[in-house]
Amino acid sequence: MRIIRNIGKYMIMLWIVFSRPEKWRVFRERLFQEIHFIGINSIPIVALMSVFMGGVIALQTASNMTSPWLPAYTIGYITRSSTILEFSPTMISLILAGKVGSNVASEIGTMKTTEQIDALEVMGVNSLTFLVLPKILGAVLFFPVLIIFSIGLSLVGGWLALVLSELSSTEIYVIGIRSFFLPGDIVYALVKTVVFAFLIVSISSFYGYYTKGGALDVGKSATKAVVSASVAILIANFFLTQMILL
């Protein structure tokens, strides 16, 4: 019953979030700030994760290539496909659900418990539009950039792992990552990323905005935000795969 009530509250929140901002100039400034906080500040963790993830995928694929019937470029092909279709959009989004989700929920939750949101409302500012809309748009616009960046770095990571451990050559790896390439896979990855970005920020904002109590409750809201956003990503991933790939 509580889940249904929360979903209803979440929908009402979204309805209010997508109202016209009070002042477009202020909104634009807030949007760029959020792109910086949510997106650009996430580049180091995304880079680190992607390089190692790509390396591990390449090494694991190489270690399982026992059949002589499989061409050598299969390693590159599988690394590319796994990265584009699943690892970059989904794994990186799950990591961002932890980093960005907890950040958003605790920031808004703290503003709620310290009456900063009440202060906005008393002034006549639509607090949801002012606080949440730039975060959602910032994530929706910048997460795809992060994912493209992640895909590139994962492929570099895979190449480094293979070349340094002498399991393959640069030429064969490049042939592999260029084989049977479907541009639609990139579109699929970006569509997933946009949906995940929306879910991460909106769910985290929801838990932050409806925080009641004090510091302890802000922590609880942040945890709930991360767990719920991660579950939502996994469920959405399943349905998006069904709808787009099959």
Added chain:
Amino acid sequence: MIEVVNVSKSFNGVQVLHDISTSFEKGKVNMVIGQSGEGKSVLAKCIVGLHAPDKGYISYGGRNFTEMNRRDRKTIRQEIGMLFQGSALFDSMTVAENVMFPLTMFTKMTKKEKLDRVNFCLDRVNLDGKNSLYPAECSGGMQKRIAIARAIAMNPQYLFCDEPNSGLDPKTSIVIDNLIREITYEYDITTVVITHDMNSVIEIGDNIMFIHEGRNWWHGDRKSIITTENPEILDFVYASDFMKEIRASMQEKRL
């Protein structure tokens, strides 16, 4: 003038406000006092529109605020300044940005005009030169004064102060009280102060409303609150044994 007409409010079946009616006069410091948990802050939040009353309505200068649509409410809200219990300053903004915020959101002032207004407001609360500090770098008293500066930035018609002295030492409390009184008289605004600090009540209260069990229990001025024989007020004003002794000795002298 603000009128509160038959306002009732309950949360999860618990009635917090019972049919409260009162009015807050222009150019005066109107105080709402009462023990903790009696509904003072709930009443304040109903008046400024943060809570919707279950019954009754609030009127600002004859305009029914409760029944208004969102756009009309916004117009009234821009006439309201509010000082929150914990100051509610925006952590991520400097002192100047905090005071400038309502001007940026609701006026078409140039940057220079806004800065002049910010400097004027900060000067008014004796905080000139503190523009670039962040709220976390300021003391509790300074934070309250910054919040007052932000509250008066838009030249409000109505000023609400929720527990303005909470967490402050007696001397700083007097500074804040005097500032609230001066601003009220200087700009001829309707000020409503929610408090349980009797020093403030005696110091600046022009009209005093006592809330007990969520009801408008008593109404008077700062002289009559000292002399009233209302048992609930006596219990509130002379809460400590020491104060009870003082009252007893005063009565003996009178006899």
